[in-house]
Amino acid sequence: MAKKNNDFVKDITKMEDDFPQWYTDVIKKTDMVDYSPVKGFMVIKPYGYAIWENIQSFLDKRFKETGHENCYFPLLIPESLLNKEKEHVEGFAPEVAWVTHGGENKLAERLCIRPTSETIICEMYSKWLTSYRELPYLYNQWCSVVRWEKATRPFLRTSEFLWQEGHTLHETKEEAEKETLQMLNVYKDMAENLLAIPMIVGKKSEKEKFAGAEATYTIEALMHDGKALQSGTSHNLAQHFAKAFDINFQGRTGEIEYPFHTSWGVSTRLIGGVIMVHGDNRGLVLPPFVAPIQVVIIPIAQKKEGVLEKANEIKKELEVLGIRVKLDDNANYSAGWKFNQYEMKGVPLRIEIGPRDISNNVAMVARRDNFEKEPISLEGFGNTVKELLQTVHNDMLTKATRMRDEKTFTFTDYEDFKVKMEETPGFAKGMWCGERECEEKIKDETGVSIRCIPFEEENLGSVCQFCGKPAKYMVYLAKSY
Amino acid sequence: MAKKNNDFVKDITKMEDDFPQWYTDVIKKTDMVDYSPVKGFMVIKPYGYAIWENIQSFLDKRFKETGHENCYFPLLIPESLLNKEKEHVEGFAPEVAWVTHGGENKLAERLCIRPTSETIICEMYSKWLTSYRELPYLYNQWCSVVRWEKATRPFLRTSEFLWQEGHTLHETKEEAEKETLQMLNVYKDMAENLLAIPMIVGKKSEKEKFAGAEATYTIEALMHDGKALQSGTSHNLAQHFAKAFDINFQGRTGEIEYPFHTSWGVSTRLIGGVIMVHGDNRGLVLPPFVAPIQVVIIPIAQKKEGVLEKANEIKKELEVLGIRVKLDDNANYSAGWKFNQYEMKGVPLRIEIGPRDISNNVAMVARRDNFEKEPISLEGFGNTVKELLQTVHNDMLTKATRMRDEKTFTFTDYEDFKVKMEETPGFAKGMWCGERECEEKIKDETGVSIRCIPFEEENLGSVCQFCGKPAKYMVYLAKSY
Numbered sequence: 016m017a018k019k020n021n022d023f024v025k026d027i028t029k030m031e032d033d034f035p036q037w038y039t040d041v042i043k044k045t046d047m048v049d050y051s052p053v054k055g056f057m058v059i060k061p062y063g064y065a066i067w068e069n070i071q072s073f074l075d076k077r078f079k080e081t082g083h084e085n086c087y088f089p090l091l092i093p094e095s096l097l098n099k100e101k102e103h104v105e106g107f108a109p110e111v112a113w114v115t116h117g118g119e120n121k122l123a124e125r126l127c128i129r130p131t132s133e134t135i136i137c138e139m140y141s142k143w144l145t146s147y148r149e150l151p152y153l154y155n156q157w158c159s160v161v162r163w164e165k166a167t168r169p170f171l172r173t174s175e176f177l178w179q180e181g182h183t184l185h186e187t188k189e190e191a192e193k194e195t196l197q198m199l200n201v202y203k204d205m206a207e208n209l210l211a212i213p214m215i216v217g218k219k220s221e222k223e224k225f226a227g228a229e230a231t232y233t234i235e236a237l238m239h240d241g242k243a244l245q246s247g248t249s250h251n252l253a254q255h256f257a258k259a260f261d262i263n264f265q266g267r268t269g270e271i272e273y274p275f276h277t278s279w280g281v282s283t284r285l286i287g288g289v290i291m292v293h294g295d296n297r298g299l300v301l302p303p304f305v306a307p308i309q310v311v312i313i314p315i316a317q318k319k320e321g322v323l324e325k326a327n328e329i330k331k332e333l334e335v336l337g338i339r340v341k342l343d344d345n346a347n348y349s350a351g352w353k354f355n356q357y358e359m360k361g362v363p364l365r366i367e368i369g370p371r372d373i374s375n376n377v378a379m380v381a382r383r384d385n386f387e388k389e390p391i392s393l394e395g396f397g398n399t400v401k402e403l404l405q406t407v408h409n410d411m412l413t414k415a416t417r418m419r420d421e422k423t424f425t426f427t428d429y430e431d432f433k434v435k436m437e438e439t440p441g442f443a444k445g446m447w448c449g450e451r452e453c454e455e456k457i458k459d460e461t462g463v464s465i466r467c468i469p470f471e472e473e474n475l476g477s478v479c480q481f482c483g484k485p486a487k488y489m490v491y492l493a494k495s496y
Numbered sequence: 497m498a499k500k501n502n503d504f505v506k507d508i509t510k511m512e513d514d515f516p517q518w519y520t521d522v523i524k525k526t527d528m529v530d531y532s533p534v535k536g537f538m539v540i541k542p543y544g545y546a547i548w549e550n551i552q553s554f555l556d557k558r559f560k561e562t563g564h565e566n567c568y569f570p571l572l573i574p575e576s577l578l579n580k581e582k583e584h585v586e587g588f589a590p591e592v593a594w595v596t597h598g599g600e601n602k603l604a605e606r607l608c609i610r611p612t613s614e615t616i617i618c619e620m621y622s623k624w625l626t627s628y629r630e631l632p633y634l635y636n637q638w639c640s641v642v643r644w645e646k647a648t649r650p651f652l653r654t655s656e657f658l659w660q661e662g663h664t665l666h667e668t669k670e671e672a673e674k675e676t677l678q679m680l681n682v683y684k685d686m687a688e689n690l691l692a693i694p695m696i697v698g699k700k701s702e703k704e705k706f707a708g709a710e711a712t713y714t715i716e717a718l719m720h721d722g723k724a725l726q727s728g729t730s731h732n733l734a735q736h737f738a739k740a741f742d743i744n745f746q747g748r749t750g751e752i753e754y755p756f757h758t759s760w761g762v763s764t765r766l767i768g769g770v771i772m773v774h775g776d777n778r779g780l781v782l783p784p785f786v787a788p789i790q791v792v793i794i795p796i797a798q799k800k801e802g803v804l805e806k807a808n809e810i811k812k813e814l815e816v817l818g819i820r821v822k823l824d825d826n827a828n829y830s831a832g833w834k835f836n837q838y839e840m841k842g843v844p845l846r847i848e849i850g851p852r853d854i855s856n857n858v859a860m861v862a863r864r865d866n867f868e869k870e871p872i873s874l875e876g877f878g879n880t881v882k883e884l885l886q887t888v889h890n891d892m893l894t895k896a897t898r899m900r901d902e903k904t905f906t907f908t909d910y911e912d913f914k915v916k917m918e919e920t921p922g923f924a925k926g927m928w929c930g931e932r933e934c935e936e937k938i939k940d941e942t943g944v945s946i947r948c949i950p951f952e953e954e955n956l957g958s959v960c961q962f963c964g965k966p967a968k969y970m971v972y973l974a975k976s977y
Contacts, residue, residue, distance in 0.1 A: 056572060058620055086545045
């Protein structure tokens with residue numbers, strides 16, 4: 016049995032030896048994803064896609080509860096539209112895919128595959144909007160986008176990815192800012208309550224903000240290797256696009272006004288975050304509410320009378336409670352093989368049920384997150400399991416928060432920062448002058464970027480710890496994906 | 497009030513005067529869709545998209561119940577892959593969009609935007625499949641596809657559309673045929689039970705089948721103008737793609753074998769079908785189970801004490817039962833204006849509640865499908881409304897079936913066929929020799945195509961009614977979208 020355990024684990028590189036290879040091994044061995052014949056484009060296999068479906072379903076409900084409606088805008092954007100907002104085109108033009116031929120004909124104007132949809136959506140908004148009475152516009156779309164990336168990694172950075180993009184218009188600046196922060200908060204809430212990932216929330220620096228935005232807000236997570244993952248962004252676009260696209264309306268006073276605009280998105284990148292925050296050397300560890308399979312039932316000595324019947328009974332009891340459960344009664348594989356298989360796949364709870372358990376009126380329940388295993392009474396079993404899933408979630412969030420906090424450090428000066436960032440990488444909290452030149456110098460010299468100016472500021476001093484000028488903000492810095 | 501009614505209706509061209517213009521007026525006036533700056537590409541607005549979401553949700557559940565899993569394959573397909581299956585490339589190459597540049601670089605090989613994904617999926621399947629033990633593969637994806645069309649109409653034929661495409665592999669020919677028919681049946685069931693559209697089910701002729709298929713099965717609906725709409729197809733691809741892409745596996749006997757392959761899809765085209773089967777001169781008539789808003793509540797004299805309270809109470813009672821309900825208490829518009837607005841938008845039931853209704857403990861309920869209106873007791877109101885939605889659905893399916901049957905005719909000979917097809921267009925049932933040359937002649941001379949060889953054959957004679965040769969099949973013919 017011990018040998019069989021190793022059959023799986025030996026194929027996964029240890030995290031501490033080579034983190035990027037560990038990541039690649041995990042996503043391949045657990046059948047989440049595969050590389051496609053088009054460089055940088057991935058195939059999301061059912062076990063990876065089901066995680067995305069759970070994220071979608073959670074967010075879509077929240078979007079609708081906050082008054083948003085879904086719609087769908089074209090995949091292709093004429094070059095002339097992409098060019099309308101100056102900062103935006105500079106940010107995106109170098110990384111778009113160009114369609115030049117439709118069928119057998121060369122197109123009069125090149126079309127790019129959307130890298131994001133502000134331009135095409137603003138073009139439509141400018142046709143539609145006439146009066147303040149029609150505002151706000153609260154629209155979202157689920158789709159794929161293409162950004163031609165040089166170096167790609169499945170989920171984290173791919174030339175095509177799945178995401179949602181919300182695009183809203185408001186009558187006032189205040190409403191737009193409120194919307195921007197509301198959606199950021201929806202993302203933070205999703206990260207914590209669905210993915211069990213704690214987030215640092217804050218504002219991006221001028222250098223790191225979205226091309227065309229007035230302000231970009233972000234949720235940032237810390238991975239096991241001490242690198243940050245930008246996990247979702249919400250942009251206050253002010254009137255930048257509205258003016259470029261001439262979106263206007265008759266206001267309350269009869270004057271022609273420009274609306275205030277927001278956009279916000281999260282993508283399949285989140286799946287990479289789930290893997291890198293919770294995973295271990297045995298493979299995936301999935302938070303219960305996003306796991307495709309929440310509970311796996313493995314019958315022991317399944318040929319013995321009554322075992323499969325009881326296993327099926329338990330399955331039904333859990334299903335009725337809305338739990339995603341799989342009964343693996345495949346007779347070609349041993350129970351031990353299955354234990355390891357589902358452990359690697361990160362299934363939160365494993366239930367073992369055999370003749371002895373049945374006679375004791377219990378089932379053995381093993382947790383993936385901390386390997387605890389104990390017999391649980393079959394009386395009220397479904398509800399016990401349901402509560403246990405919540406406990407596992409809570410414990411995983413606590414553990415991830417502890418991990419992040421342990422990897423978060425302050426520093427005395429730039430030299431100390433450099434040493435710590437190399438030796439014990441993670442989030443560095445420090446004071447910064449707010450100047451782009453200083454930020455670029457840090458990035459160039461260390462590869463570390465300012466992740467955000469957090470909403471929860473702390474006063475760690477009065478001078479910039481990088482250049483000595485007066486400090487303006489406390490910031491979080493990290494290497495990042 | 498009568499004048500206000502006309503404000504809406506006068507903007508919609510009458511069906512009998514100009515059916516294509518009626519269709520365009522309805523989709524624009526009801527805010528389902530808009531034209532985009534890219535010719536042939538449409539924007540699906542929330543009221544149209546919500547219908548698609550209801551179709552997705554219905555089908556996705558059925559797909560999962562029949563053992564299918566969702567996944568996601570790349571948007572772009574290398575030209576060399578598209579070329580692998582001979583008939584397939586001939587069918588699709590003339591209508592694909594080509595990506596030639598990624599960012600600032602010219603690509604070594606052109607990539608097409610998927611017109612359908614058989615080729616890229618088969619390429620992956622050939623990497624994955626090793627043993628019969630892994631079969632069947634039961635995968636589906638929800639995505640958009642691009643086919644460069646010359647003449648387009650929103651929902652019915654657009655250069656980009658949303659769809660699902662299922663792609664399965666099986667060990668035996670029998671299993672593949674069973675799957676092909678099972679999914680066709682899922683589509684037929686969805687059409688009848690969700691969209692209230694009766695379907696003729698059958699097999700496509702050799703000429704009309706999918707490029708690369710062994711056999712294509714179809715569901716065909718009849719529109720108000722007597723034209724047919726191919727509404728969903730399910731293909732038995734035999735081993736054509738498996739051989740072209742060298743997908744093979746070790747079979748039960750140890751021999752290397754090719755799997756049997758199916759694919760099946762429905763698209764946003766279905767929304768066009770809903771409009772053209774059920775709509776009338778006042779606008780949309782939506783079947784209750786697919787309607788974004790199933791019930792609209794319009795308070796009468798809403799400033800009077802207790803009216804809005806009661807309206808909200810009813811709203812909650814309906815919501816608890818899972819009914820999609822909207823309470824329109826906008827004080828800027830009159831009740832009459834609202835009646836017409838929601839009538840045009842095809843909301844199945846309208847509830848009017850005013851002071852007199854409240855004192856009588858009733859609400860007025862008006863049906864969109866037949867304009868019946870009656871007071872309904874507020875005792876057990878929610879359940880009465882729920883049952884009424886089912887009744888409306890049943891009546892709409894009955895009406896659509898009657899409409900189709902009235903437009904279905906038999907004919908004595910080719911000349912009679914031509915006259916009837918011009919004078920009272922619809923489905924023609926007739927005997928056909930089965931030869932491609934004969935089929936092409938009919939199409940060239942009349943614009944009519946063979947829609948399918950129905951599963952429910954009738955014997956209408958022994959000779960082909962078009963060319964006089966011995967008859968092989970009874971077929972349905974129609975002009976089509």
